[in-house]
Amino acid sequence: MDIKLLFDVDFDLKVTGISTDNRLVQPGDLFVCIKGYTVDGHRFAKQAEVAGAVAIVCEQSIENIGIPQIIVADTKAELPRLAHLIFNKPTEKLNLFGLTGTNGKTTTAYILEHLLGGFEGHVGYIGTNGIRYGEVFIEPRNTTPEPLSLQQTFNNMVKAGVQNVAIEVSSHALELHRVDYCRFKVALFTNLTPEHLDFHPTMEEYFEAKYKLFTMLTPDGYGIVNLDDEYGIQLVNRLKAAQQRFYTYAIEKDADFRALDVRMTTSGTTFTLKSPVGQYEVKTPLLGTFNVHNALGAMASAYAAGMPMEQIVSLIAKLSPVDGRMEIINEGQDFTVIVDYAHTPDGVEKVLEFVNDIKQSSVKVVIGCPGDRDRTKRPVIAKLSVDYADDVIFTTDDPHSEDPVDILNEMTQGMEESHYEVIVDRIKAIEAAINKAQKNDIVLIAGRGHEKVQYWKSGNIELDDREVAKEILRKKLQIG
Numbered sequence: 001m002d003i004k005l006l007f008d009v010d011f012d013l014k015v016t017g018i019s020t021d022n023r024l025v026q027p028g029d030l031f032v033c034i035k036g037y038t039v040d041g042h043r044f045a046k047q048a049e050v051a052g053a054v055a056i057v058c059e060q061s062i063e064n065i066g067i068p069q070i071i072v073a074d075t076k077a078e079l080p081r082l083a084h085l086i087f088n089k090p091t092e093k094l095n096l097f098g099l100t101g102t103n104g105k106t107t108t109a110y111i112l113e114h115l116l117g118g119f120e121g122h123v124g125y126i127g128t129n130g131i132r133y134g135e136v137f138i139e140p141r142n143t144t145p146e147p148l149s150l151q152q153t154f155n156n157m158v159k160a161g162v163q164n165v166a167i168e169v170s171s172h173a174l175e176l177h178r179v180d181y182c183r184f185k186v187a188l189f190t191n192l193t194p195e196h197l198d199f200h201p202t203m204e205e206y207f208e209a210k211y212k213l214f215t216m217l218t219p220d221g222y223g224i225v226n227l228d229d230e231y232g233i234q235l236v237n238r239l240k241a242a243q244q245r246f247y248t249y250a251i252e253k254d255a256d257f258r259a260l261d262v263r264m265t266t267s268g269t270t271f272t273l274k275s276p277v278g279q280y281e282v283k284t285p286l287l288g289t290f291n292v293h294n295a296l297g298a299m300a301s302a303y304a305a306g307m308p309m310e311q312i313v314s315l316i317a318k319l320s321p322v323d324g325r326m327e328i329i330n331e332g333q334d335f336t337v338i339v340d341y342a343h344t345p346d347g348v349e350k351v352l353e354f355v356n357d358i359k360q361s362s363v364k365v366v367i368g369c370p371g372d373r374d375r376t377k378r379p380v381i382a383k384l385s386v387d388y389a390d391d392v393i394f395t396t397d398d399p400h401s402e403d404p405v406d407i408l409n410e411m412t413q414g415m416e417e418s419h420y421e422v423i424v425d426r427i428k429a430i431e432a433a434i435n436k437a438q439k440n441d442i443v444l445i446a447g448r449g450h451e452k453v454q455y456w457k458s459g460n461i462e463l464d465d466r467e468v469a470k471e472i473l474r475k476k477l478q479i480g
């Protein structure tokens with residue numbers, strides 16, 4: 001591509017690619033210097049030149065560089081525009097369904113992917129559980145990838161014939177320009193509760209970051225909003241003021257898509273759906289009230305995309321469980337083991353509410369908090385656990401650079417209740433809970449869901465709660 005198609009410059013140059021990491025530069029690339037949270041990419045301009053970069057995009061002039069430097073005010077803001085152009089404006093050829101909110105993005109995206117898959121065209125997914133389309137699966141690094149890998153992925157999806165993409169859009173992504181130059185056919189808001197307050201100083205700023213997604217709707221696009229959430233109500237008011245189209249969903253409030261008469265068991269949920277085109281009996285294998293919200297959001301999104309309601313209702317009954325979200329581990333034992341990804345106070349509370357609603361006997365919880373992440377939630381999650389569960393084992397989540405014992409001390413500091421114990425080793429903690437479980441008990445293993453790797457300062461180790469639970473159950477039942 002001629003550099004003049006990217007910048008208003010008076011020299012000729014052919015650009016064949018783009019990179020923000022000198023270690024990945026290919027000859028012919030444009031190298032964009034990003035000031036990161038750990039290092040400043042300007043430091044790597046020379047190495048990028050040596051690796052074959054043909055020009056540098058930077059925020060200030062860099063010494064001893066022999067290739068052209070294009071100075072811009074904010075390289076992070078410039079990057080999505082460049083990626084959009086270099087990767088052939090892929091978002092103009094795709095229907096993007098953006099999902100945002102503190103909890104429920106992955107689950108709602110999964111349900112939507114399933115619905116759209118039964119409708120028309122090929123579907124892609126981008127989010128916490130990775131990138132998937134056709135036969136392709138790429139392990140995730142971030143929930144919402146940075147602009148280069150995002151636009152490149154979109155371009156690959158277009159080439160593979162994908163038409164619809166369900167993409168989780170994190171507040172970090174909205175704040176850090178990762179999704180600039182994306183235009184959404186549907187923008188969905190699940191809820192907003194305290195999380196990431198290490199990144200967004202206040203809830204209002206956190207909400208403003210989420211709101212940005214709704215300013216990126218196409219003119220014929222729809223906002224889809226959870227009306228049972230107080231920030232959802234604020235969002236609806238803004239959409240009305242901006243004369244944007246939207247559908248609401250709720251259980252409590254009178255919304256466009258409303259679940260009435262919700263009935264829950266450990267094998268699934270049924271409810272009566274009130275929709276803009278009549279009432280339907282809905283059956284899903286998903287567990288918990290929050291998954292009724294997620295199902296409603298996905299159904300409203302599919303409807304906004306033109307899918308007939310009858311088809312939506314029929315497909316939702318055929319869902320399989322979501323990876324690591326309320327996943328039942330069944331090795332034939334006479335109690336219930338659930339692995340779930342709840343890791344925010346709201347998520348933990350919702351899951352505990354659900355298990356309390358359906359419990360026939362005692363509830364045992366194994367839970368921890370990650371290191372290097374929002375510390376304010378540690379005592380809150382611990383308190384919720386002892387408030388709702390009969391037996392709690394606090395254990396290690398992903399410690400990252402922190403000492404797990406310090407995290408556990410922060411969780412339990414000042415705790416007056418005594419029905420908890422601390423077992424630092426997560427495998428031993430899961431083992432203790434399962435070995436203590438009696439007939440009809442529920443063991444909830446929360447926080448890590450689908451995750452397969454535990455992140456430690458000293459190195460990462462393989463740890464999948466589901467596999468651990470299965471192995472312990474089989475030992476307990478003397479199978480194999």
Ligand SMILES: CC(=O)N[C@H]1[C@@H](OP(=O)(O)OP(=O)(O)OC[C@H]2O[C@@H](n3ccc(=O)[nH]c3=O)[C@H](O)[C@@H]2O)O[C@H](CO)[C@@H](O)[C@@H]1O[C@H](C)C(=O)N[C@@H](C)C(=O)N[C@H](CCC(=O)O)C(=O)O
Nearest residue numbers: 020021022034036037038039041044142143144146170172
């Ligand atoms: C705070 C944050 O968002 N960090 C993201 C950021 O990393 P960073 O700022 O530390 O980057 P850096 O290492 O300082 O590097 C700066 C620049 O120098 C370049 N570099 C660096 C080293 C080198 O040798 N050569 C080189 O060229 C890098 O390629 C980069 O361009 O840029 C990286 C590349 O795009 C991201 O992967 C990384 O996300 C990290 C992993 C992260 O944990 N992000 C979290 C906070 C996040 O984004 N979370 C959200 C929400 C998740 C949720 O909802 O729970 C998400 O969307 O994932």
Ligand SMILES: Nc1ncnc2c1ncn2[C@@H]1O[C@H](COP(=O)(O)OP(=O)(O)OP(=O)(O)O)[C@@H](O)[C@H]1O
Nearest residue numbers: 102103104105106107128290325340341342347350
């Ligand atoms: N609508 C919801 N409201 C509250 N909690 C929810 C909701 N949906 C799911 N949860 C809880 O939050 C956990 C994470 O769900 P999910 O992965 O769908 O959310 P997410 O927004 O994608 O989170 P993350 O970005 O951290 O991956 C689930 O395991 C469940 O415990």
